[in-house]
Amino acid sequence: MSQIRTGFGERLRAAVQKHGQLCVGIDPHPGILDRWQLPHDAYGLERCARGMVEAVAGRVAIVKPQSAFFETYGSAGIAVLERVLTDAREAGVLTLLDAKRGDIGSTMDAYAAAYLADGAPLAADAITLSPYLGFGSLDGAIAMAEQNGRGVYVLAATSNPEAPQVQRAITADGRMISQSIIDKVAACNVDAVRAGEWGNVGIVFGATVPADHGLRLDDLGGSILAPGFGAQGGTVDDLRAVFGTAYPQVLPSSSRAILAVGPDPVTIRAAVEQTQRSLAGDTA
Numbered sequence: 451m452s453q454i455r456t457g458f459g460e461r462l463r464a465a466v467q468k469h470g471q472l473c474v475g476i477d478p479h480p481g482i483l484d485r486w487q488l489p490h491d492a493y494g495l496e497r498c499a500r501g502m503v504e505a506v507a508g509r510v511a512i513v514k515p516q517s518a519f520f521e522t523y524g525s526a527g528i529a530v531l532e533r534v535l536t537d538a539r540e541a542g543v544l545t546l547l548d549a550k551r552g553d554i555g556s557t558m559d560a561y562a563a564a565y566l567a568d569g570a571p572l573a574a575d576a577i578t579l580s581p582y583l584g585f586g587s588l589d590g591a592i593a594m595a596e597q598n599g600r601g602v603y604v605l606a607a608t609s610n611p612e613a614p615q616v617q618r619a620i621t622a623d624g625r626m627i628s629q630s631i632i633d634k635v636a637a638c639n640v641d642a643v644r645a646g647e648w649g650n651v652g653i654v655f656g657a658t659v660p661a662d663h664g665l666r667l668d669d670l671g672g673s674i675l676a677p678g679f680g681a682q683g684g685t686v687d688d689l690r691a692v693f694g695t696a697y698p699q700v701l702p703s704s705s706r707a708i709l710a711v712g713p714d715p716v717t718i719r720a721a722v723e724q725t726q727r728s729l730a731g732d733t734a
């Protein structure tokens with residue numbers, strides 16, 4: 451008999467209700483390894499990344515390992531990433547692997563098998579995807595995520611200064627590319643919205659995007675990963691201005707700003723708790 455699984459969106463909503471909105475990014479930059487007095491090798495990577503999971507477990511809904519910093523160390527780094535994903539799963543923390551995959555549909559299916567299939571060594575609760583080979587190229591990955599109770603976040607309006615050149619370009623039907631991606635994500639979430647649930651398909655929308663972006667988020671039905679909060683300059687006030695009524699669905703993501711207070715787990719937890727409080731509007 452097939453088991454009915456709770457989808458990623460609803461698992462995320464429950465976790466956010468319990469712990470708050472902050473997504474802690476695990477980006478073991480060389481500069482962070484220096485601060486943690488760790489060597490620039492797979493051992494240093496492992497101490498830093500697994501130390502972060504241990505420090506934040508039970509305090510955040512979701513962590514976001516950045517695949518690039520693990521790939522840097524080749525197979526040894528990928529093995530560390532596997533252990534980080536396992537640690538988080540065992541600690542009950544949701545995982546969002548930031549790998550920004552995007553390719554032709556048949557190759558996307560292989561990426562989906564790598565990250566969204568049960569039992570895959572690098573399986574995460576959700577991954578980031580790039581729609582710039584055409585949103586339809588992601589169909590197989592989205593279908594696999596839905597089938598397996600997992601999620602995807604599609605790049606819509608990224609936090610980097612170069613993004614507007616492509617993402618704010620106007621399509622043949624007069625919408626911005628960002629808006630057309632948001633609308634396609636919303637279409638994926640229609641059934642979840644009808645059921646009163648958070649959908650499994652989200653978007654990436656930077657905290658640094660100017661508040662007068664003119665993009666409509668009201669029908670999205672999924673969550674919004676908002677990197678750019680913290681080290682890139684985005685603030686809680688920016689998040690509220692950029693996202694308006696969609697703010698409760700936002701996962702502000704902070705990597706370097708939190709990692710930089712380590713390696714002491716006590717100071718990491720204090721920074722996480724302080725950030726969660728300010729995101730919740732608790733100014734005391």
Ligand SMILES: O=c1ccn([C@@H]2O[C@H](COP(=O)(O)O)[C@@H](O)[C@H]2O)c(=O)[nH]1
Nearest residue numbers: 516608609656677678681682704705706
């Ligand atoms: O638009 C985007 C999409 C993804 N990112 C990623 O988020 C983190 C940001 O790290 P900070 O240290 O908090 O700046 C990093 O992994 C990026 O690749 C993003 O910044 N913007």
